[in-house]
Every structure is written in C-alpha cells, then in structure tokens.
Amino acid sequence: MKKKIKLLFLVHNLKAFCSHRLPIAEASKIKGFDVVIGYGELGGSDPKLLEQKGLKVKFIPMQRGGLNLLKDLKTLYYIYIFFKKFKPDIVHLVSIKPYLYGGIISRITRVKCLVSAVSGLGPLFIHKNFKNRFLLLLIYPIFRLAFNHLNQKIIVQNKDDKNTLISWGVLNPLNVRLIKGSGVKLENFVDFSENNIIPVVCFASRFLVDKGIYDFVSAAKLLHKRGVQAQFILAGDLDEQSPSGINSNDLEKLKKNKYIKILEYQKNIPTLYARSHIICLPSYREGLPKALIEAAAANRAVVTTDVPGCRDVIIPGKTGLLVPLKDPQKLADALQWLIENPQRRREMGNAGRQLAESQFGIEKIVKDHLNIYYKLLDNK
16 A cells, blocks of 8 residues: 655644645645644634544644744754654645744754745844844844755745845755745635725735734825725734734724724635725735735735735736835825726726736645645655
8 A cells, every 4th residue: 555645734823824725735635645734823723623624733832933942942842743753754834933943853853855935024024123133143044954955945925035035045046936825716706896885995914013004094094084985994803922913902092093994804805805895905025915816816906015925916007006115195095096996996806806817726826836745755
C-alpha cells in the first residue's frame, strides 16, 4: 500500500486559516494527503468542524506579535515536538511567527519540503520608526535562516513584498513564487444588482488603524458635511491583540457618529456586498486583501490606497480607484465621484468581476499550491 504524503500546516490563527486556506487543505486531502493543522489561537473557530472533514488539528502555544524570550523559546520547543511527532513530508507555514520559527525548526528536524507563505509584511514594514528598524536588524538573521531551507518555496502575494525581501537579502529569487491571494469561490457571488436607492459604501475588515478605519470614518464625515447622500458601513470585529487594533472604548466613540453604521463581523460576505455599492479599504499595506478580491467577485467598484497589496488587486481606473495613503480628503473625493457616477461605478464592477474570474478563482489558487507541493516532492 502506497504511503500517504503527510502535509502539516502551521498557522497562528485558526479562523484565518479556515477563511483563507481551508480549500487547499481539503483539496490536498482529496488527493490522498494526510493533513495536520497546528494553530496558535482559535480566533472563534471550532476545531471539531475541521476534524469532521478528516483533518487533524493540534494546538501549539504561540504568542502573537512582539518578542518574549521565554514564551518564544516555549513556542520553538512545541513546534519541534510537533514536527518530530508527525514527521511531515511537507510543511506549509503561514504568517510571520510560523514561517520564522517553523522555518528554523524545519531545518533542525530535516523536513523534506518546506513552503513559507508571506501573507503581508505587516507593521514592522509599515511604520519605519527607530524601534521597528532596530527590530528588523535584530530579526534579519532569523529571516535568513528561515528562508534558506534546501528544498523550499516562499509564496508572496504581491511584487512589492517580493522585491523588499530580495533587496533586504533574505530571499533567493529562484525560490519565490507569486500567488495572488487566497482565492474566492466565484459561485458564491451571484447577486450583482444594485437594489438600494441610497448608495452604500462598505468597509469590511478587522477594526485596525492600519486598515485605515479612521481614514474611512473621516472621509464619511467629509461627505456628510458636503451633503452627499450615501450610507457608510463598518463591518468587522475588534482585534485588540494587534498593535494597531482599536479597543472597545474607541468603538463606542465611533458608534456615536451619525454618519456611519457599525455592524458586527459578517460571515456572509456575498450578502453584505450585494447590499453595498462601493467597497472601500484605505489600508496602509497588505499582502493581497481578501476583502478586495471578494469585492471584485461581487461585481463592485473599489476605492483603496496606492500601497503594496491594495494596488495589486485592482486595475486603476477600470475596476476601481486608487487614492494616496492617509488622505481622507482624496478618499472622500474618489468615493463621491463613484457615488455620483452610477454608470461608471457599474462598469467598474463588471470589469472587477472579469478580473476575479481570470485571476482570483479558488480553483486556480488551489492548483498553484498543489503544483508547488508536487515540485518540492520531486526535488526531495
């Protein structure tokens, strides 16, 4: 009997894994792989639902963000035990601590095939202050060690991240693969009509400063003062563990604003976007934001910032509009133009759907990942 290929995922947040990479795990299982998922926090997900799909799940103590010597040494130890116990043929690491610490342990435990997924470079690369420059200097050798396994592919989601890591000297360009995001199930997005009379502008993301939540609120306030008729929706949840997360007191203050409506985290994005006319994400930096990929699938025009990741999801002037970073005035201008030009807005939405069909379909993304797995297995 042919031995099953063991595929081990190491992720920080199980909820993010379910929303972004579960189809890869499911497709791998269909191909006959034995799939195990190690995670650091639940994020509201239920591991039993994954186990019902025939996937194994294991908790690995892992502190998000920051450096804590004792806790991080404990994490390294548990990752080591995890890898030694399951003896994977392929390890797929997602987000910064898994791909750094998992990358090191993969070399120590002689993992045969390694995939490291860089889903965005985050606050360290967004805020170029003295503290972050010092931290980057400190962790440079860790990146070098984690990204130089003998049989490894590093997945990035946009060209800026690829070029940044190569110029920093931690990546071999031959080992990098560009895969645009985590894909979307196009068949879930079928309602393209604009039903509401008053245009709805939707921000759907975690409530983080770095996602541009306050820029969105400021733009909504400006448009309210101009007398522009539109409804502005914030749909998401708090993430107070994130360095840029707003807290519950901040959220209560936002709820007092009459010009915005705040919804909780929405599981049914197709329905949310079907009720919206424009999707807005004025983020400071991304890997490739799923909120905008889903906006394209939903046939909706986009307004986003001209930063790595965000600009890679749209065709400027054709599927949406780009605005400067941290500029609520220009953001308000772009939103007003789309609000007042419904025909052009709908044309952009149609072009966005065509873009999603050509580049972001989940089947394409899954196939790209499986091809990487098989090529690594051939090399081992």
